[in-house]
Amino acid sequence: MNTIRKIGVFTSGGDSPGMNAAIRAVVRSAVHNDIEVVGIRRGYQGMIENEFVDLDSSSVSNIIQRGGTILKSARSEQFRTPEGRQQAFENVKKQGIEALIAIGGDGTFQGATKFNMEFQIPVVGIPGTIDNDLYGTDETIGYDTALNTAMEAIDKIRDTADAHNRLFLVEVMGRDAGFIALETGIAGGAELILLPETLTEISDIKASLSEVFRVHQRSSLVVVAEGDETGGAIKLADNIKDDFGKYDMRVCILGHIQRGGSPSARDRVLSSRLGLAAVEALLEGHTNVMVGIVNNEVKYTPMKNTWSKKKSIDYKLLELSKILS
Ligand code: F6P
Numbered sequence: 001m002n003t004i005r006k007i008g009v010f011t012s013g014g015d016s017p018g019m020n021a022a023i024r025a026v027v028r029s030a031v032h033n034d035i036e037v038v039g040i041r042r043g044y045q046g047m048i049e050n051e052f053v054d055l056d057s058s059s060v061s062n063i064i065q066r067g068g069t070i071l072k073s074a075r076s077e078q079f080r081t082p083e084g085r086q087q088a089f090e091n092v093k094k095q096g097i098e099a100l101i102a103i104g105g106d107g108t109f110q111g112a113t114k115f116n117m118e119f120q121i122p123v124v125g126i127p128g129t130i131d132n133d134l135y136g137t138d139e140t141i142g143y144d145t146a147l148n149t150a151m152e153a154i155d156k157i158r159d160t161a162d163a164h165n166r167l168f169l170v171e172v173m174g175r176d177a178g179f180i181a182l183e184t185g186i187a188g189g190a191e192l193i194l195l196p197e198t199l200t201e202i203s204d205i206k207a208s209l210s211e212v213f214r215v216h217q218r219s220s221l222v223v224v225a226e227g228d229e230t231g232g233a234i235k236l237a238d239n240i241k242d243d244f245g246k247y248d249m250r251v252c253i254l255g256h257i258q259r260g261g262s263p264s265a266r267d268r269v270l271s272s273r274l275g276l277a278a279v280e281a282l283l284e285g286h287t288n289v290m291v292g293i294v295n296n297e298v299k300y301t302p303m304k305n306t307w308s309k310k311k312s313i314d315y316k317l318l319e320l321s322k323i324l325s
Contacts, residue, residue: 043073066262103141131173158219186317192209195318213247273293
């Protein structure tokens, strides 16, 4: 077992519901092991600008249910420079921080890996992104909540779509990955789901929609991932409007609504498990790994693999969506 006296914890990149629950779990697990915790506000930018705050058990009371992140988040351009990282390291050292826990997505982990390689400071990652696009964990923190938020929005859109027999194109988040689109599409009974992982020609999209209208003779709903090769819902609408004009097409971009809100029970439990796992990983001497849950077991994945290896969507789910639409 390692002896670590003080750790730093931060959230970085796009926030996700459950990050607060993860901060709470890190702090309380550290306190349980007699480790002091310093919170770093605004991620890597806060490291550079000296935004440190001592955290104890009571600092994280009453946050498990809150969306966003009490430590704030940022995307730091300065941290991409050697000078920025040097400044960050000097500030971290001055605080007496001996190891770091980084909560975020692939950009956060790329920064953490570089920092670890340059300054040998131990670092463990906790996967926090609504996109669920990190290799090494079945689900990332915030994904389940985002799914439910998007599904509820789709249910509401369906009511009004049906009242007018309209065609709705609903865009969900997912810059490079279609996890949110796939599962909300299935849960919301979408007639068509478009993902960055699959290439769908405009002619095929038109053919599928024509068939759906022929069979069902009523409103239709398409879920499009923002990163889909069609260019998203607005572009897609433009490309198909001439053929589907009579269905009075509408576009709805769900956007950042998907990132906010109180985390689901599942996200709170996941965050709590991963917060404890991250502290234990540091105590066991692991560094430059992400903690994840795979088949209900805690797993450590080399941080580099979390973004360089591609986590696959479940193609069987995509087939299922086609059969059921
Ligand atoms: O990575 C999470 C994510 O929500 C993506 O799905 C989305 O493309 C991006 O962040 C949006 O980032 P920002 O909040 O900086 O606009």
